[in-house]
Amino acid sequence: MTMLKHWYESKKPKKPVHKPLPETVLPCKKYDAIVVGAGPGGASAAYFMAKEGLDVLLLERGPYPGAKNCGGASLIAEHTHKLFPNFWEECECERIITQQAYWLMTEDSILASSFQSLKLAAAPFNRFTVKRRNLYQWLCDKAVSAGAELHLNHQVDQVLFDEGQAVGVEMSPPNQNRFLADIIILADGANSLLAEQAGLIPQVSPQDLALYVKETIALPAEVIEERFNLLPGNGTIIGLIGHPTAGFNGTGSIHTFKESININVGMAIADFAASGIRPYELLERIKKHPLIQPLLSGGVSLEYGSSAIPEGGYHAIPELVHPGLLIVGDAASLVNGTHGFNLAMWSGFFAAQAAYQAKISRDFSQKKLSLYRTLLNESFVMQDLKANAKMAALQRNVPYLFNLYSHLANETAYQMSKVYTMPKKAKRNLIFKKITSIQPLTKMASDLWKVIKVIQ
Amino acid sequence: MSKLTHCTELLHFTPDDYWQHISITDQSVCQQCRTKPCLTLCPSGVFTWNLHKSEPVLVLYKQCVECGACRLVCDNINFSFPCGGYGVHFVEG
Structure with a gap:
């Protein structure tokens, strides 16, 4: 009986106890900048700031970079090459994308539009598929070798403010301490809780955030190349439209990696909630499609996963510049169509430039840091987002x-x-x-x- | 084997036995809730209906994939991220 009671007790939700740290806990050290989140946005920001000689602390809540995100992903070569020249010699890429396709699907047919060219297989290339873990780790290694300090297993509980000016961050247990800095860069991803809790941005709407599920399926490299008509080392990315999202606006995709493929599917959280469709059942439904099934046959399921992607577009972008604080990447809703990585890295780069200028003039005000927003506005990042601004409304x-x-x-x-x-x-x-x-x-x-x- | 079990078996976790990062603020609200979006929305089936208990929604927080979708569809869900190092970790991208 006592055992049963013990079992029941363990299932009971324990209320999270929020113990404020006593004022006497002294912060270890003051940095020039703290970056929260070691994804493409955060790690790029950390790298470019460290390269300019800033004292940077990069905090990641996962046990390794890339642990907390998933989903088939592609790196646009030109975007990345401009920030990290010849990155393909350093970062482990999976396949060079030589084929891009869209499949309009119904329950028993596929109308495909596809382009394949060997021109896309020559340097400086066009796109690569990458595994998040490799990309994130590579960016973090660059940041660390440029002089940034990386702390893994560090979950930021809240941003600390002094009269509206961001001055540091406080950690969750078990590393319950504080770090101080002149500039805080939030790169904590889609569904950013930190900026929201600090009252800097409103809660994201379930219409503007899409929920994606993925499954990684292992297949031998030769089998992938044969089934998708690819030369060795080349890959394809296929957008799946129509049938995969069961009547709602959303997308599915197939990404080819070296020895596995990713099937992804997702739509707005609001549509999942309203329809009662279970995300993993949507995924299962695509895998069972009579024309998809043969592509996967004999494959071994390696990993299931889910993540949120901001899809609200230009109008969903919150205020990105605050006194002593900048928001980059997915946390800033900087996703255009399916491109998130590349915009995240560029936003990290621009944030680093603004941080550097603020540092040399010793002015960390919102006005000084708004250089970040100016650089974003002048670049393809904001201009393309603006050009596609009505897409989200059209889908609604x-x-x-x-x-x-x-x-x-x-x-x-x-x-x-x-x-x-x-x-x-x-x-x-x-x-x-x-x-x-x-x-x-x-x-x-x-x-x-x-x-x-x-x-x- | 159910579809959900197939999925959760393909996930890697470091569960936190001492702190639950998702909880229901007021279980009596769930009794009145007509749509119960949490029961279908969650990609890893964290929320399960349990008729026989005074607390009708069981929160299987240890299998959470940390997408945060639940907090956007229900104000009665108290969601935060797990402590540093705990929770889900993806390997395959």
């Missing part, structure tokens, strides 16, 4: 966009592929009637107009 206003039009495109392709005994003119009429019976012509025209207005 036309909730059937991906699913219905994938279906229509597949139906058209099916009818066109099929050979009938009727004359061609009659066949064209038949196709037109079929399509307009699914969606009226006027509605299609108005949706098309909405799309054109967004992409311009």
Whole structure:
């Protein structure tokens, strides 16, 4: 009986006890800058600040960099090459992407658009697939060799302020101490709790944050190359649209790594909540698709995972510059389409420049640090986000966009592929009637107009 | 084997036995909740319904993948990240 009681007790939620640190706990040391989160944004910021001679502390809550994030990922070569010249000689990349494809899917068909070229396999390349752990570790190693201090297993509990000016951070147990600095850079990823708890940014809307699930499946390199028609060492990234997200706007993808592939799928958290679809069931559904299944057959499931990706676009970007504090990467909602890494690294780079300027003028005010926002605005980062600003609203206003039009495109392709005994003119009429019976012509025209207005 | 078990068996954790990073603020609210989004939304099935207890929602926090989606759909969920070094860790990217 006592054992049973013990079992029940252990399941009971224990209220998190928040013991404020006594004022007498002295901080170890004061730094020029503290970066919270050793992802692409944080590690890049730490590296570029350390390179300029700043005294930098980089804090990571995981046991190693990249432990807390997952999902198929690609590195844009030109973006990365400009920040880290010839990075492909240092960072372990999985495959050189020579094929990019989009598959519009229904339950039994795929209408594919694909481009493959060997031109993409020559330096300076176009895209690579990478494993997060390798990329994050490489960036952290660079930061550390430039002079930054990296602390793993360090979870920041809160940012410390002095009359509105960010002055340091306080750790969660077991390393319950404080670190002080002139500048705090928050790179704590999507769903950033720190900035929100400090009242610097509002809580992100479940409409603007997408939830992705992934499964990594091991397959021999030759099998991957054969199934996806790739030369050795080359890879493909396939966007999956329509069927994978069960009627909602969202995307799936297949990323090829050296000896594994990632299947990812996700949509807005609000849509998951409203539909009652379980994320892992959505993933299972794609794996069972009759045309996807053969691609995975014989593979061994290695890892399941889930993570949140900001998809609110330009209008969801919060205030990024605060007195003594900057927000970079996913925490700043800097994700354009599916590109997060590259914008994170550039935002880290710009934040480092602003931090350096603040340091040499010994002015850590919001005004001085707003150089970060200016640099972002002048770069492709903000300009492209701005150009795509209406995309999020379009997906909200036309909730059937991906699913219905994938279906229509597949139906058209099916009818066109099929050979009938009727004359061609009659066949064209038949196709037109079929399509307009699914969606009226006027509605299609108005949706098309909405799309054109967004992409311009 | 259920789909969820298949998924959770493919995850790596360092569970914290002393501190639970997700909790339900007021269990009586869950009794009244009509939609219960937490039961389906969570990608690793942390929230489970348990009719026979005064606390209807069991929080299996040790299998949390730390996406934080739950806190955005329910104000009654008290979510924070696990302490340094604990929780999920991904290896495969």
